[in-house]
Amino acid sequence: MKKSVWLPALIAPVVVAGAVAAPVIAQAASTPIAGNDPTAAAVIASIAGSSDARYSGKLSQTSDLGLPELPTGAGGSSLEGEASDALSLLTASHTARVYVDGASKQRVQVTEQLAEQDLIRNGSTVWTWDSKQHAATKTTLPSRSAQTPSSGTTTPTDVAEQAVDAITPTTTVSKPVATSVAGHDAWLLTLTPKSSDTLVGSVQLAVDQQTGLPLRASVTADGQTDPAFQVGFTSLDYGAPAARLFDFTPPAGADVSTKDLSDATPGHGARHHNTGSAERPTVTGSGWDTVVALPAGSADQAGLDADASGLLDQLTTAVAGGRAVQTTLVSVYLTDDGRVLAGAVPVSTLVAAAK
Incomplete structure (x- = not known):
């Protein structure tokens, strides 16, 4: 896998x-x-x-x-x-x-x-x-x-x-x-x-x-x-x-x-692993309504093998613009363009945040 x-x-x-x-x-x-x-x-x-x-x-x-x-x-x-x-x-x-x-x-x-x-x-x-x-x-x-x-x-x-x-x-x-x-x-x-x-x-x-x-x-x-x-x-x-x-x-x-990681500075990875800001997660909302979004490419659904793709289908349901799962505490939304959004909020909030 x-x-x-x-x-x-x-x-x-x-x-x-x-x-x-x-x-x-x-x-x-x-x-x-x-x-x-x-x-x-x-x-x-x-x-x-x-x-x-x-x-x-x-x-x-x-x-x-x-x-x-x-x-x-x-x-x-x-x-x-x-x-x-x-x-x-x-x-x-x-x-x-x-x-x-x-x-x-x-x-x-x-x-x-x-x-x-x-x-x-x-x-x-x-x-x-x-x-x-x-x-x-x-x-x-x-x-x-x-x-x-x-x-x-x-x-x-x-x-x-x-x-x-x-x-x-x-x-x-x-x-x-x-x-x-x-x-x-x-x-x-x-x-x-x-x-x-x-x-x-x-x-x-x-x-x-x-x-x-x-x-x-x-x-x-x-x-x-x-x-x-x-x-x-x-x-x-x-x-x-x-x-x-x-x-x-x-x-x-x-x-x-x-x-x-001995050469890393607080809040960053080691120097040779440093990535551009475009690859970093973005945060919207505040407090309990915070939504964390990972950039495009984070959810490479097209690249999953058959087993992983099948598991993804069982865990998630189709929603507008992607697939999502909502547990009792957390929702995760995988967009068709490869982004991942997550938070302690309903899926509808993540879908709105992705627009």
Whole structure:
């Protein structure tokens, strides 16, 4: 199956649905949230202080986005490889072990049947490992980088930080209420979009009362009561994990590739990968109504092989000027001229934005 761009375009907006914007949290001291009746602002501010936290835990992620049932096994070759992995992120439940020693040492282990995927960051070096493919990738980050490449596993912090960015004036924030997650006392916030055009009904964040660490995050679709997407800790122990967990040596015979981003500047790729502005995504709208558009050529439907084309037909329906899929939280529109538009909005909004 040829690598296609529309699958990542379908996955990325799931996180966008949590807020539709990149995180911009002001720095805050790592101190417990004061008092038994904190303000929402105090709870939100405490999240930034959790960046230096040290802990080990187990995460559970569930998704119910209303995607159509697709065939597997015999006759279902279109669901092999990249397509299978991508759709699994959207439709199946996952658990992961997480080890964190401050902002520059993290390890995420996702274990499936007879397979394991790992992401290990130790300073400026990041390893990813896929046991099914018996392949590893070593990435060297810029020395000042605070970013870690995505493992495909979302954490509560990922969703929480993005939701915080959409707080005002687009969002109503509830008064914090006490709850408990994985045996830890937490404050629960509910963020409700003011927009009537978004598919998102609400986002709930549970924040540890002592550390400010987001313990659970869930996104509920408009008009629904059960979360369409949720990720949270089922167990959590504070304290520095063993140093050996952040070391990685590829197994014998592994297919190893490297990526050197050490010469990249913040917000850009490495110099030899730099592309013109015409190839960059464009953003329209704001807050929960944001629409991200990838340029012409991003959805090369004509170049897909038979399996990929069949999968595309099953996932999408024909609309004016292209094909589209609308889940409970996210819509993706593939235009006939090869553009991809996505957002936490109805398909009709994407079609209008494409004109």
